[in-house]
Amino acid sequence: MLRFEHVSKRYPDGTMAVDDLDLEVAAGELVTLVGPSGCGKTTTMRMVNRLEEPTEGRVLLDGRDVADQDPVTLRRRIGYVIQQVGLFPHKTVLDNTATVLTLLGRRRSEARRRAAELLDLVGLDPAVFGGRYPDQLSGGQRQRVGVARALAADPPVLLMDEPFGAVDPVVRERLQSEFLRLQAEVRKTVLFVTHDIEEAVRLGDRIAVYGQGRIEQFDSPAAVLGAPANDYVASFVGSDRGLKRLSVTPVEKGDLEQPPVVHLADPMPVAVRRMRAEGARWAVVLDENDLLHGWVPIPADDGRGGDEGDGPVSARARRMEAWLPLGASLKQAFSTMLQYDAGWIAVLDGDDRFLGVLTPASLHEALRRSIDADAQDIARAEVALESVTGA
Numbered sequence: 001m002l003r004f005e006h007v008s009k010r011y012p013d014g015t016m017a018v019d020d021l022d023l024e025v026a027a028g029e030l031v032t033l034v035g036p037s038g039c040g041k042t043t044t045m046r047m048v049n050r051l052e053e054p055t056e057g058r059v060l061l062d063g064r065d066v067a068d069q070d071p072v073t074l075r076r077r078i079g080y081v082i083q084q085v086g087l088f089p090h091k092t093v094l095d096n097t098a099t100v101l102t103l104l105g106r107r108r109s110e111a112r113r114r115a116a117e118l119l120d121l122v123g124l125d126p127a128v129f130g131g132r133y134p135d136q137l138s139g140g141q142r143q144r145v146g147v148a149r150a151l152a153a154d155p156p157v158l159l160m161d162e163p164f165g166a167v168d169p170v171v172r173e174r175l176q177s178e179f180l181r182l183q184a185e186v187r188k189t190v191l192f193v194t195h196d197i198e199e200a201v202r203l204g205d206r207i208a209v210y211g212q213g214r215i216e217q218f219d220s221p222a223a224v225l226g227a228p229a230n231d232y233v234a235s236f237v238g239s240d241r242g243l244k245r246l247s248v249t250p251v252e253k254g255d256l257e258q259p260p261v262v263h264l265a266d267p268m269p270v271a272v273r274r275m276r277a278e279g280a281r282w283a284v285v286l287d288e289n290d291l292l293h294g295w296v297p298i299p300a301d302d303g304r305g306g307d308e309g310d311g312p313v314s315a316r317a318r319r320m321e322a323w324l325p326l327g328a329s330l331k332q333a334f335s336t337m338l339q340y341d342a343g344w345i346a347v348l349d350g351d352d353r354f355l356g357v358l359t360p361a362s363l364h365e366a367l368r369r370s371i372d373a374d375a376q377d378i379a380r381a382e383v384a385l386e387s388v389t390g391a
């Protein structure tokens with residue numbers, strides 16, 4: 001889709017901004033370019049829409065050298081979002097968003113209708129924000145308008161240069177989540193520049209880690225964090241990369257623990273026998289449709305054989321709201337556990353069927369397994385862990 005072939009850029013003053021770059025971005029892929037200030041990220045991006053010309057090599061879009069294409073036509077196929085957003089101050093939000101469409105020759109009424117849809121898509125109610133002017137928006141809202149405007153012409157390619165750089169960390173995280181949701185829907189081919197490794201890891205299907213004008217590693221977020229190609233990448237991703245890794249490692253079936261499972265209608269003595277047989281102190285409780293209801297603790301042993309009652313499990317079951325879909329990240333698992341102050345959380349499949357549970361111990365094990373799997377280049381389920389506790 002987008003390909004850099006031995007691309008170099010030397011500015012007239014002799015600065016070598018990009019040095020022999022080879023990079024390929026597949027259709028629908030989001031590649032983040034990350035690296036310290038001045039390493040050539042922006043220059044790389046600006047060679048795609050011909051705001052800069054390479055001094056060597058070629059940039060190909062759908063197999064065609066962009067140098068052979070008329071810059072204006074080319075830029076209509078490429079959305080461009082920058083940190084300063086660059087909205088027209090004297091135009092309303094709706095008109096700002098519709099600008100490209102009217103330039104493309106759409107009728108004004110149609111352009112405005114589409115602009116309203118786009119604002120909705122980026123989470124801005126057009127009825128509330130459409131009539132405002134840019135200086136009547138927060139920084140995060142302006143950024144969203146910038147994204148809506150870049151999507152207006154429905155370009156196959158989006159270039160995003162630190163689009164969330166100017167907002168505070170909380171807003172930034174929200175914009176990132178919204179952008180991921182949006183990207184899952186629109187599936188653009190995206191080059192995304194950031195100097196924040198966390199952002200790169202969170203958003204990128206693949207990450208290009210830049211050194212001075214060159215790519216030091218181009219790989220999946222998990223691989224960059226788990227197996228940095230060299231000391232430079234290792235120090236750039238930081239010593240807490242185990243933590244960062246939490247956000248890119250999905251929960252897999254093999255990570256789950258299997259506590260005893262009982263149903264609401266089961267008699268308590270049956271449930272207690274099952275828990276004792278498995279040496280468990282609690283069991284997961286499912287309802288008549290096999291959906292998660294909650295859990296039931298083993299009754300305290302009063303020394304006279306225990307008081308488990310004769311009633312059904314439903315009389316003693318407690319609700320449990322903390323659950324996650326399979327494939328959610330370990331970070332989400334951890335944060336759900338903290339949010340509910342829960343010692344375990346349930347993991348459900350796409351039809352809300354119960355698959356197993358994660359505990360702090362199994363979460364830790366999943367993380368270690370994923371690091372070892374990358375180091376040994378094998379699947380996570382194949383990793384044999386030496387237990388730290390010896391248990």
Ligand SMILES: Nc1ncnc2c1ncn2[C@@H]1O[C@H](COP(=O)(O)OP(=O)(O)OP(=O)(O)O)[C@@H](O)[C@H]1O
Pocket residue numbers: 011012013015016017035036037038039040041042043044195
């Ligand atoms: N027009 C120019 N003339 C000369 N040198 C330039 C020009 N534009 C950029 N440079 C230099 O090229 C190098 C790469 O700049 P570039 O803007 O691509 O880096 P960057 O990685 O995007 O940095 P930042 O994160 O700070 O935006 C830097 O040393 C910069 O000073």
